[in-house]
Amino acid sequence: MAVYYVCPTCQAKNEEQRSYCDKCGHWLLSTAYPAKRIDTKKRAKKAFGGGSIIALLFIGAVFYFGFVEQGATPTFSPGTYSFEKMEIGEQYTISQFVVDPKRPSATADLTAVNESRDPIEVKAVFYDEADNRVGVASTIITNAIAKGQTTTISLDFEEATGLDKLRQVRIEVNPLSPLMLLDRMGDKLNNVNPQ
Numbered sequence: 031m032a033v034y035y036v037c038p039t040c041q042a043k044n045e046e047q048r049s050y051c052d053k054c055g056h057w058l059l060s061t062a063y064p065a066k067r068i069d070t071k072k073r074a075k076k077a078f079g080g081g082s083i084i085a086l087l088f089i090g091a092v093f094y095f096g097f098v099e100q101g102a103t104p105t106f107s108p109g110t111y112s113f114e115k116m117e118i119g120e121q122y123t124i125s126q127f128v129v130d131p132k133r134p135s136a137t138a139d140l141t142a143v144n145e146s147r148d149p150i151e152v153k154a155v156f157y158d159e160a161d162n163r164v165g166v167a168s169t170i171i172t173n174a175i176a177k178g179q180t181t182t183i184s185l186d187f188e189e190a191t192g193l194d195k196l197r198q199v200r201i202e203v204n205p206l207s208p209l210m211l212l213d214r215m216g217d218k219l220n221n222v223n224p225q
Contacts, residue, residue: 035065043068047119047202049153059155059166067161104129104196111196121146122203126182129156131193136167136185140203142175149206151214154185157198164192170206170214 034043035058042053044065050057051065058065104111113127120143127138136154149172156165167185175181206214 033067033069035067037065038063046200049151049202049204059153064163067157067163069161104199113199116201118201118203120144124152124201125180127154127199127201129193129196129199131190131196134165134167134187134190134193136187138183138185139180140171140175140183141180142177145177146175149211151204151206151210152183152185153202153204155200156193156196157200158192158195159197162192163189164195165190170211172211 033046035046035048036043037051037054037056037058039056040051040054042051044052044058049059056063056065104113106112109130109132111129111131113124113129115123115125116127117123122143123141125139125141127136129136138152140152149170151168151170153166153168155163156167158164165187166189167187169183169185171181171183173181
């Protein structure tokens with residue numbers, strides 16, 4: 031596990047693509063009590079000296095640039111950030127992912143590698159150069175997506191506190207049970223009509 035998240039409730043380590051803690055079920059993307067991001071690659075670079083730093087930097091560069099090809103790091107054009115094609119597990123591909131930090135808004139093309147009949151939540155978590163979270167955006171798709179079908183999605187920002195410093199994104203696609211779907215839709219309605 032090169033990158034993992036530590037649950038603020040039970041301190042359990044969770045894989046990068048998890049929304050909820052494997053041990054206690056805490057929502058790891060909570061803005062009130064967010065999980066702490068740990069990058070073991072950065073710790074390894076600090077732990078060694080001399081020639082091993084160069085070797086680790088070389089290995090890290092090979093890994094990092096492989097990661098860039100998957101679209102984790104944006105290219106900047108005036109006013110927007112664009113991410114290349116990203117594989118999300120074996121089920122989905124995200125392409126044409128564009129973030130406008132001024133509005134804020136985010137759009138992308140989502141392609142199903144295999145047929146998807148269940149409702150899904152697409153969540154993007156944005157980080158700056160120091161790995162601080164600077165934004166969270168999500169959307170829910172309730173329609174079935176045929177194998178190979180591409181649909182354009184618009185993600186709603188739940189949090190945006192420094193998107194002008196955006197350097198990488200973590201995207202996850204999670205299937206939603208009927209109960210989870212009702213819960214997420216209720217949250218979205220509450221954000222639209224706060225009481």
